[in-house]
Amino acid sequence: xxxxSLIRENPDRIKAACANKREPDVIDGILAADAExxxxxxxxxxxxxxxxxxxxxxxxxxxSGNRELAESLKxxxxxxxxxxxxxxxxxxxxxxxxxxxxLKVPNxxxxxxxxxxxxxxxxxxxxxxxxxxxxxxRNHIEIGRTLGILDMELGAKVAGSGFSxxxxxxxxxxxxxxxxxxxxxxxxxxxxxxxxxxxxRAAMTGTAQIPKLEADMYHVPDEDLFLIPTAExxxxxxxxxxxxxxxxxxxxxxxxxxxxxxEAGSYGADTRGLLRVHQFDKVELVKFSxxxxxxxxxxxxxxxxxxVLRALELPYRVVLLSxxxxxxxxxxxxxxxxxxxxxxxxxxxxxxxxFLDFQSRxxxxxxxxxxxxxxxxxHTLNASGVALPRLLVAIWENYQTSRGTVRIPAALRPYMxxxxxxxxxx
RNA sequence: GGAGAGGUGGCCGAGCGGCUGAAGGCAGCUGCCUGCUAAGCAGUUGUGCGGGCAACCGCACCCCGGGUUCGAAUCCCGGCCUCUCCGCCA
Numbered sequence: 001x002x003x004x005s006l007i008r009e010n011p012d013r014i015k016a017a018c019a020n021k022r023e024p025d026v027i028d029g030i031l032a033a034d035a036e037x038x039x040x041x042x043x044x045x046x047x048x049x050x051x052x053x054x055x056x057x058x059x060x061x062x063x064s065g066n067r068e069l070a071e072s073l074k075x076x077x078x079x080x081x082x083x084x085x086x087x088x089x090x091x092x093x094x095x096x097x098x099x100x101x102x103l104k105v106p107n108x109x110x111x112x113x114x115x116x117x118x119x120x121x122x123x124x125x126x127x128x129x130x131x132x133x134x135x136x137x138r139n140h141i142e143i144g145r146t147l148g149i150l151d152m153e154l155g156a157k158v159a160g161s162g163f164s165x166x167x168x169x170x171x172x173x174x175x176x177x178x179x180x181x182x183x184x185x186x187x188x189x190x191x192x193x194x195x196x197x198x199x200x201r202a203a204m205t206g207t208a209q210i211p212k213l214e215a216d217m218y219h220v221p222d223e224d225l226f227l228i229p230t231a232e233x234x235x236x237x238x239x240x241x242x243x244x245x246x247x248x249x250x251x252x253x254x255x256x257x258x259x260x261x262x263e264a265g266s267y268g269a270d271t272r273g274l275l276r277v278h279q280f281d282k283v284e285l286v287k288f289s290x291x292x293x294x295x296x297x298x299x300x301x302x303x304x305x306x307x308v309l310r311a312l313e314l315p316y317r318v319v320l321l322s323x324x325x326x327x328x329x330x331x332x333x334x335x336x337x338x339x340x341x342x343x344x345x346x347x348x349x350x351x352x353x354x355f356l357d358f359q360s361r362x363x364x365x366x367x368x369x370x371x372x373x374x375x376x377x378x379h380t381l382n383a384s385g386v387a388l389p390r391l392l393v394a395i396w397e398n399y400q401t402s403r404g405t406v407r408i409p410a411a412l413r414p415y416m417x418x419x420x421x422x423x424x425x426x
Numbered sequence: 427g428g429a430g431a432g433g434u435g436g437c438c439g440a441g442c443g444g445c446u447g448a449a450g451g452c453a454g455c456u457g458c459c460u461g462c463u464a465a466g467c468a469g470u471u472g473u474g475c476g477g478g479c480a481a482c483c484g485c486a487c488c489c490c491g492g493g494u495u496c497g498a499a500u501c502c503c504g505g506c507c508u509c510u511c512c513g514c515c516a
Contacts, residue, residue, distance in 0.1 A: 041476055045485040052485095055497045059444050070496090077496035243436090243473095372455080375473080 001361050002105045004034060017108045020115050020323035026101045033098035040091040044084060051080040103211055107358040109323045110332040120322035121335075127306070128315030130339050135402050139342030140393040141273040144170065146404055148425040152273060162263065162271070162278045164389065169422045173395070173408070174281060174388055176415035178256050181283040181308050181385055188304055190254035190285060195234035197257055198225040203237040206363030208329040218260045227260035231284035232382045239288060240363040244378060246370045250297060251288040254385065256281065274389035275347070281388040287381040290367065291357060294379035298354040302334050305350045305383045311411040314394050315339040317346065331356045338390065342397035347390040352383035 007014050011027050018025045054077045061070035114120040144150025149170025155163035166174055182192055204210040204226050209217065218227040228234060235253050244251070260279050274280075285304060289297040302318065309316045321333040330353040337346035357377035360366070366375040399407040406422040413420060 038476065041485080045476065048486085049484060051496080056444075058496050074496040081496070372471095 001102050001358065002108065003357075003361070004030075004102065007031065007105070008034065014105065014108070017323075018106060020109060021106045021326070021328070022324050023106045023328065024104065026104050030098065030101045030105070033094055033101065037091065037094050037098050040087060040094060044087045044091060047080055047084050047087065051077055051084060054080065100211075103205065103208075103362070106328045107331050107355060109326065110354075112320075113326065113332055114320065114322045115324075116322045117324040118322065121325055122320040122322075124318040124320050124334065126315070126317040127310065128313065128339075130315050131341055131398050133341065133400075133402075137341040137397060137400060139273070140340070140396045143342070143396045143400055143406060144273070146424055147406065147422055149173075149422065150274065155277075160278070162276075164274055164277045164280075166392075168425055169416075169419075170392070172416060173412070173422070174392060176412055177388060177391060178281065178283060179415050180311070180412055182254060182256060184307050184311060185252075185254040185283070185285060185304065185385055188252070188307075190252040190304075193231075193235055193238070193253050193255035195228075195231060195238075195255055195257060197228055197260075198223075199228050199233045199237070200225055203233055203240065203363075206240050207233050207236050207359050208362060209233060212328050216262050216264055218262060228257060229261045230259050230384075231255040231257040231282065232286060235284065235286040236359060236380055236382065237363055239365045239378075241365070243366045243368050243375060244288065245368050246290065249288060249290045249367060249378065250293070253286045254283060255286070256283045274393050275343075277389060283385045283388075285383045285385040288365070289379040289381060291376050291379050294354055294356060294381060297379070298332065298352070298381055301381055301383050302336075302352045305336055305352055305385045308386050309336065309338065309349075312391075312395065312409045313411075314391075314398060314409075316349075327351070327353065329353075329355050329358050331358070336384075336386065338394040340390075340394045340397045342400070343393065347393060349386040349390045349394070350384035353381060355380045355382075 002014060007027060007030060011031060015025055015027050018027070054073055058070055058073050058077065061067075061073055109115075114122055138146075140150070141152070147169070149166060149168055151165050151167060154167075155165035158165070186192060198220065201210060201224055204214070204217070209226075209229060213229070217229055220226070234257075235255050238253070239251075258279055259282050263276055263278060285301060287297050287301055306316070306318070316336055316338050319335045319337060321335055326333040332354050334352040335348050336350035336352065338349050339345075340347050356379050359380045360377040365378050365380070367378045368375055395409060396406050399409065401407060401421075404424065408416060408420055408422065
């Protein structure tokens with residue numbers, strides 16, 4: 001969340017950020033609640049001070065045998081105690097309102113982020129050549145059906161519409177890609193994590209899925225648990241409530257999980273095949289950074305995600321998202337988009353975000369500086385490295401042949417026992 | 427799922443309902459001392475909120491949330507977590 005003192009000192013700047021991020025403006029409500037909260041606390045502290053003082057005199061009065069004085073002090077303290085209780089109740093309500101509103105304020109976009117909607121996004125660079133074909137390239141749904149490696153109907157049969165099901169070499173390729181990606185990241189110092197696929201409400205609030213995205217997550221009511229929409233949630237919350245010694249930073253983690261998203265309201269766009277499904281695998285990269293060095297860490301994190309696409313020799317571009325297109329919690333986001341020849345368009349396979357101290361304030365993740373100065377919030381970052389379904393789409397569509405087969409990228413062959421091609425299964 | 431034990435500061439560990447933000451030890455920091463290392467002596471070392479330019483002052487925090495009481499780390503209730511035993515199970 002945003003530092004309350006920043007809101008007090010510069011409300012207009014926060015309001016502008018809300019507008020640019022297309023988020024409702026709750027700043028005036030926060031300022032009002034904040035003022036009331038502070039007044040109530042000052043009043044309560046003063047009453048508690050007096051109450052403590054009188055209480056302390058009770059024992060003395062008793063031991064010196066002055067019963068009457070003791071009883072009158074008790075009565076006085078009792079009256080104060082009731083006054084305090086009433087005040088506490090009001091303070092609790094005001095504070096609940098205050099913090100609920102505070103959780104709805106988005107992070108501030110970094111200065112270099114273009115203001116506007118998706119049309120203001122900037123293509124930072126491109127890599128690789130789009131493949132040429134001397135035939136009409138097919139899309140991944142046709143390829144999947146022909147090769148017997150993807151069956152959306154079966155996914156719908158056992159779970160529902162929007163659940164994919166990979167078969168045979170499709171499932172194998174998915175597994176191989178996960179291994180390849182984790183190996184790449186391990187090489188770069190990312191510690192592998194296999195976290196729970198469910199997370200509690202506190203964790204979801206810490207990384208800011210709650211409150212904004214609560215309705216988009218699958219929920220287990222009995223335990224108040226949520227199926228994770230990204231491994232960012234369990235991994236970032238690994239250090240929730242901790243104070244990390246400065247020397248331990250930065251910390252890098254990589255984890256593979258399934259991810260679950262209702263995708264409510266997104267019907268009509270990208271609904272075909274693997275482009276937008278309710279459950280998908282992803283390798284996620286998470287960094288805990290020294291607060292003074294997160295911008296360098298952001299660039300190197302982007303480069304880390306790019307490694308995967310380069311290893312697989314897939315043409316991609318890097319897009320700097322505008323204020324209106326970026327996520328609630330982020331200060332700056334690069335998207336990685338793969339070219340998919342059958343879809344004939346770019347597909348987002350990774351978001352690489354710097355959250356600065358936005359998540360660490362919520363999850364209370366701090367750093368103890370070596371020079372003994374005050375604790376500071378660390379910075380958190382994450383990137384997909386990368387999402388599986390659209391990666392499969394791009395590989396199948398870009399590596400398809402006129403014979404109807406799919407060549408396996410060279411880097412992936414060692415992970416598939418040297419297999420070079422996926423052919424139709426009978 | 428059933429039965430029991432327990433959750434105190436960076437760590438270990440004490441704590442008759444009041445003078446305990448919390449003994450003692452360890453670790454850390456600062457001085458002093460010692461020809462190196464070690465030892466020794468003295469002091470010091472939590473976090474958050476509110477107020478003040480500031481030294482500082484007030485309040486809160488002994489897993490979390492309620493309750494009893496003039497007063498709770500200490501008593502009562504609920505929850506969470508850890509450990510042991512039994513049952514069940516990939």
